[in-house]
Amino acid sequence: MRKKQDEDKQLEIMRHSCEHVLTQAMIKLWPGQIIAAMGPATDQGFYFDFDTKGDLKISEADFPKIEAEMKKIIKKDFLFRKEKIPVKKAQKLFAGNSYKQEWLAEIQEKGQGSIVFWTGDKFVDLCTGPHLKSTGEIEAFKLLSVAGAYWRGSEKNKMLTRIYGTCFPTHKELDEYLNKLEEAKKRDHRKIGKQLDWFSFHPAAPADIFWHHKGWIIMREMYQYWREVHQRKNYQEVRTPEILTRKTWDQSGHTSFFLEKMYRVLSPEAKEWDLAIKPMNCDGGILIYKSKPRSYKDFPLKMGELGVVHRYEASGETLGILRPREFTQDDAHIYCTPDQVKDELKKVIDLCFEVYDTFGLKLDHLELSTRPEKSIGSDEIWERAENIMRQVLKETKIPHQINEGEGAFYGPKFDFHLNDSLDRTWQCATIQLDFAQPENFELEYTTAKGTKERPVMIHRVLYGSVERFLGIIIEDCAGNLPIWLTPVQARILPITEKQVKYSQEVLAQLKKEGIRAEMDESSQTLSYKIRGGQLEKIPFLLIIGEKEVEAKQVAVRQRDGQDLGGKSLPWFIKKAKELIKSKSLGLVNS
Ligand SMILES: [Zn+2]
Ligand SMILES: [Zn+2]
Structure with a gap:
């Protein structure tokens, strides 16, 4: 895994550097008319967001011209040179660029100096790097598309223009990627879903899915399979309310950490919102746990729900059935004693493999995210949990990657990253240990000694979102669903x-x-x-x-x-x- 991570890092540096070359080319082509906002490398390439002055509009028709200019910059083999300068000086350097000024104000507030990178001696950008040594190291690149994107992803901000591109160490790799991209376009689940009369979208319910008869048959089969598997593995299926009180969401901490994505509800007699539509199934499930005294004899207690949840994703973030605002989370919560955690984790992992096998999806790797700086729970409890998870990885010999410090504040987690037939990776299952909710809701069980303890709580999803998982399957098999899922056999x-x-x-x-x-x-x-x-x-x-x-x-x-x-x-x-x-x-x- 180490070698791959190094290669990925190197590729990221190259793509990020290529994004600088793109910016430089744009400013050269339209001097005084392009205001560079920002642009990072992504796992597929890079993008660059910019604002334009006057009536300048950049479209894909401009790509040959921009690419030619980029090639010139690459050929000149300009050095990337780092310079640390006082914020005041940077503010002058980027005068007239309100986006850079906003960054600089934040840098100033933090009391840091500003770092800029020169490409040659004419082009400069506010950036901390790292970059390649020089532009000449960029080998094979291509601009891909233009889209609108809000500054910092917020609909309250101005809509900027975003150019997507990619680059690779060799032309061969670039060509392979472009071929796969073409194939992916043909397999776009939105196109297939429309063509086969499976689902549609309507402005009346923005970013939500209208399941047609045939599409709903597929969804029902997905549910049915989930039920079959979980019944066999001794999970209880439950159904919790769609709307819960504001007080409940306060108790679970969702109003502090998830409020911006929550649909708030005003009951007819209330003056301000007093209820919210569930963005997760956890709270409802926990309340079932609390409905009666629990004993170690009931453990492991496994409660699952195919729960319809709503999350207000920004309009730029929604994508067909891969990311709608309303979706079905195939959630389950496992309550157990600390001694049972290891076994339960292994069982969930086995279950994940069984399910992915059924759909012909292969694991790329597993990720373990560990304790972040800000977290709740004692050192002892984190150490114990992380040790168990590391041990599980060792014993199961699953290819993995460890993201140190990237866990949620309430517990470490495993994420499954799957590979599809176009070599794309998708994050699906998550297995999350949670130290916070048992505290928040004061969950208890009676131990063998007759004392009261907090149970360990594991959240897990296999599909993740049933809709999203189906979207992945549709693109993986180009709509040729396995016969058991096909609406007309x-x-x-x-x-x-x-x-x-x-x-x-x-x-x-x-x-x-x-x-x-x-x-x-x-x-x-x-x-x-x-x-x-x-x-x-x-x-x-x-x-x-x-x-x-x-x-x-x-x-x-x-x-x-x-x-x-x-x-x-x-x-x-x-x-x-x-x-x-x-x-x-x-x-x-x-
Ligand atoms: Zn940079
Ligand atoms: Zn949960």
Whole structure:
């Protein structure tokens, strides 16, 4: 993991340096008209936010010109040179740039000096680095897109222009990345969801999902699978209220730490907000825990909820079903004794692997985030918890990375980062130890000795958000969902009207067997109907012509292009049911 982290760091430095080159090129091309705000490296490349003077508008059509200018800067191999200067001097250097002035005022307030970086001796930016030695080290870069972005991500601020770009150590790597980006565009879950009539969006409910019939079938299957797994693992499923009192959110600390994302509710007789829609399921679950005395004999107590939560994400942050404002968190809370923590963590990790396997997703790595500077709980309790987590990593031999000091203030956590077929990583499951809520809510259990103790509380999600997880799956398989998730598992295609009667019998039989099937009765040609079924990514097309009626067969065509030929209906039903039951990722012989 160490080597990869070093490479990632080096790549980040290169991308950040490339962003300076972009800024320099823009200012050279439109002198006096570009006000540089800020721009960091990201895990996919970099971006640069800027404001423009007058009626200057930058679009993707300007990219060739900007890229040519960037190439010139790279060719000149300017040195990156660090200089520490007094804030007063920096304020003069960036006169007329209100964004830099805002940073500088903050630097001044903290009593720090300002650091600037020169590229050659004409271009300077407020930045602490680090950068490459010189611009010539940048090898392969590309500008990707333009978007609007609020200054510092707040809708109260001015909308700036953002240019996204990326760069890589070699042209080969850049080309590979650009190819994957093209493929990702084709697989955009929003495009597929619309095309297949799974879900839609409407300004009437900004950034929320309207699930259509077929999409809802998929969601129901996702829930059903979750229930199956959790029942088997002795979790209790609960359902807690959507709206809880302000007092409860005060008690859990959400009003101090999460308020800006919470939908506050005014009950009809109240003068100010007295209720809030839940952004998490924890509070409700805890109140069930508290509804009766608990004993060590009840432990580990595992309570799960497919809870619909609402979080007011900024409009620039929402993204299709990957990040809506309303979503379903597949939350569960495990209450146990300190001695049980290790075992429980291992069990949750096993469960994560089981679930990801079912969907064909592979683990990239696990991250352990440890105690931050500001935290609650004693040294002893943190040390004990972190030691257990480190031990779990050692014993399970899972590839991992440790983020020292990056845990939540209330406890350390594990995050699962998964890989998809386009080599992108997605953070999904989180397993979080929590020392705060048992205190906040004064949770207790009776020990074997008859004394009262606080239980250890573990929060965990497997999907994370069910909607987001589905979005990842859709893009991973380009909409070719495994058959158990597919809304239409088989479609019957009678070649002419003469086969409709037999086709109807076949349809009734399939439905009776629990296979989601439908019939295409349109008067289109067979090739048109086949093409339609393929576009809709239906696993099986069952073609019925005169020959099939006579032989009491169906001609089976698979989504992957395989033509299985004439088969008896019982054969098909048996195969389809096997594939569905085993949650197969492929079809027959694939
Ligand atoms: Zn910099
Ligand atoms: Zn929780």
